[in-house]
Amino acid sequence: MIIIIRQYAKTTTTNSYYTGSMKKPPFEEIEHTADLALRVRGADYVDLLRNAALGMLQLSGVRPCAGPILKRTIEIQATDRESLLVAWLEELLFVIETREMTFTSFDLHIKNDLQLSANVQEAPIETLMKHIKAVTFHDLKISQSEDGLEVTIVFDV
Numbered sequence: 001m002i003i004i005i006r007q008y009a010k011t012t013t014t015n016s017y018y019t020g021s022m023k024k025p026p027f028e029e030i031e032h033t034a035d036l037a038l039r040v041r042g043a044d045y046v047d048l049l050r051n052a053a054l055g056m057l058q059l060s061g062v063r064p065c066a067g068p069i070l071k072r073t074i075e076i077q078a079t080d081r082e083s084l085l086v087a088w089l090e091e092l093l094f095v096i097e098t099r100e101m102t103f104t105s106f107d108l109h110i111k112n113d114l115q116l117s118a119n120v121q122e123a124p125i126e127t128l129m130k131h132i133k134a135v136t137f138h139d140l141k142i143s144q145s146e147d148g149l150e151v152t153i154v155f156d157v
Helices: 045-060 081-099
Strands: 027-030 036-042 070-077 101-111 115-127 143-145 148-156
Touching: 027 045, 036 045, 045 081, 045 101, 045 148, 070 081, 081 101, 081 115, 081 148
Parallel strands: none
Antiparallel strands: 027 036, 036 148, 070 115, 101 115, 143 148
16 A cells, blocks of 8 residues: 555644544644654554654645656564664655655554565655654553554654
8 A cells, every 4th residue: 555645634723634534633643842752543553654754744844846856665673563664764864854855645564563665766865844853662552542553753853
């Protein structure tokens, strides 16, 4: 399944995107004292990872510009689901900061909840509003909710 960021419709009541398939939005910015934070939801683990990436991109205000679209595969392994989530988002931040590219689509595949293979499309960055330094493990715990999975992610800015 490929999710293209521009297929989501921005709501006017919250700082999130809504797909209509869940009772609550897939991600939303929440108050945090000194950093940025997102509450992310997903029907399953793949959906949670995808929504976390989309939420982080929206939170940073990154926008692609016209230019060549590059396709590549990102592979990540971790010791637990929370570590895989952080490693995934850190890899995206690394590309944004070092290659000045953003992402226009993700096709994610998970094996044993500990191995991620992501086919992504990248485009040059036109705008980046907020620089996110890192994804933290602060109170990071993926939990079961009535709609699937939920996690709160704190970003160091």
